[in-house]
Amino acid sequence: MTAPGAAPAGLAPRFAGRLLERDLRRGLVAHGYAFYGEPGLGQEEAAAAWAAALLCGAGGCGACRDCSMAAERAHPDLLWVTPDGASLRLAQAAEACAFVARRPFQAGRRVVVIEGAERLTEEAGNRLLKELEEPPAGAVFVLLASRPEAVPATIRSRLRPVVFRPWPAEAVREALRAEGVEERAARWAAALSGGNPGRARTYARDPEWRAAAEGVLELLPRVAAAGPAEAAQWAARLRDWQARGFEVLEWMDLALRDALAARTGGRPRWCDEAAAAALAAALPPSAHETARRALWEARAALQANVNPLLTFEVLLIRLARAGRVGA
């Protein structure tokens, strides 16, 4: 059993959990919540834990039948809606509204979780809005979306916002360690994921991820000395890693910042000290800003759908030049 006032089991996604816990403790549960955040920050787990907290007679003890059924998304008073293909359709919204209108089976409430709320069609949004304007007693809607602007303002204004932010790297590392990931991989995945535990988990499980991360660390100190043929090979590798979902530009940026830390006596966030020092030696302080600008422009080019291979080739040429100019 959870002690009174403690976070319901699984609500740990720390920062958001506190707000929900307070609503529950004060008996001020809203009819609608919006969980905002980029995918991977634990919104689905938090929504399941929040549903359990609302459906369990003890506020989410984590041990009862209500809790375990809610955690498996199989509670009769919980409806979990995911987009049907590209959108959330009117029929799905209507089903959700009909669901909350019925009397609870075994809990005091009925909970609807809607994933991908940015994909509500206009009709579905209007149907849902009607329900949110006059919700049946005991109905709780939880909408999951990447960011507030992605949800129609009329709906958004009726939802209590809960924002999921990236976790501190240390918290991600601990979570991975608890899942059995080996120490160095956990530390690397935590650093390279930008504080996103879902992404870190994907990295840690992908056999190619370590090779890609090591590749980036190997490439950067050598880039200034690489001839055209080697640079072309590296550009192709970076393109492939990027296509696989590895955020190589962010990793390079992190490595550059670690090099700066090595130079100023700070603590590297990703690299071990030797790698950071090697990079610092290869890319002197005067080149640092140029290199980071080149990364920033490469990111913008990829977002604008410039050919990735070309983007990485240009980036490597600019990094090489920055290294040579600084030397």
Ligand SMILES: [Zn+2]
């Ligand atoms: Zn329980």
